[in-house]
Amino acid sequence: MNSQITVWIFELDRTAADLTVFNSWLSGDEAQRRVRLLRTQDRDRFTTAHGITRHVLGKMTGERPETLAFVRNPHGKPSLKGHGYLEFNLSHSDGIGALAVANGFPVGVDVERIAPIEPAVAELALSPSEHAEFVRCGAHESPTHFYRCWTRKEAMIKALGLGLAQPPDICDVTPEFGREPRLLRPAGESDMSVIWELFHFIPAAGYVGALAACGRGHSMVLNRWTPSAI
């Protein structure tokens, strides 16, 4: 088993030429989801996220991007039809997207733009120990602290393929910058003996990102997506 996880980072605002190509690859289902978005920018960003996902997964499977088919678990987590060994997860926030790809073990990825955070939201979203640290770190540091915790928890939830509205105490994560991100308490419906690994990354200035992977001994490789980078 290859324990390397590749995370492709990309900007969601692309040229008209890129969008034409990506749009031509979307399935009927994706095209329907796209037209339901109200703003042109959101439709274009959706096209880019799904186009780049198809481009990367097409290269890895040897299939044409437009022929790939996806199935979703009951909570909406997509996986590749016919290529179950290839695990992937997509995240997008404002102008930045990230796609994590692994061979043979589940992964989850989350990126978020750092923005001011209401104390009441932090109290609702963080576990008691994460929230205590949020209060301790003061107004200047607290948004970064919040999004570090949030992305780590979301990455775990997405790796597990769970859905909306998980309780904030589903897991505790380490919030510190520059130290290895770790899951302090396992999460959710998963077998408690399963070990999870967390990685932290900065996809762009003003954003934070986290990757969760099932198992130990993985390595994360960050790549900037370009049409010829893969």
Ligand SMILES: CC(C)(COP(=O)(O)OP(=O)(O)OC[C@H]1O[C@@H](n2cnc3c(N)ncnc32)[C@H](O)[C@@H]1OP(=O)(O)O)[C@@H](O)C(=O)NCCC(=O)NCCS
């Ligand atoms: C489904 C969910 C995990 C997606 O997270 P998000 O931050 O809104 O969005 P992201 O951009 O990171 O991810 C979206 C992508 O993840 C994938 N996805 C959808 N459902 C998923 C699921 N259940 N698990 C993993 N991945 C999922 C899709 O590729 C989706 O892209 P698309 O909408 O363009 O098709 C999120 O909506 C959710 O339910 N989060 C749980 C909220 C919560 O209770 N958090 C508590 C934290 S303690």
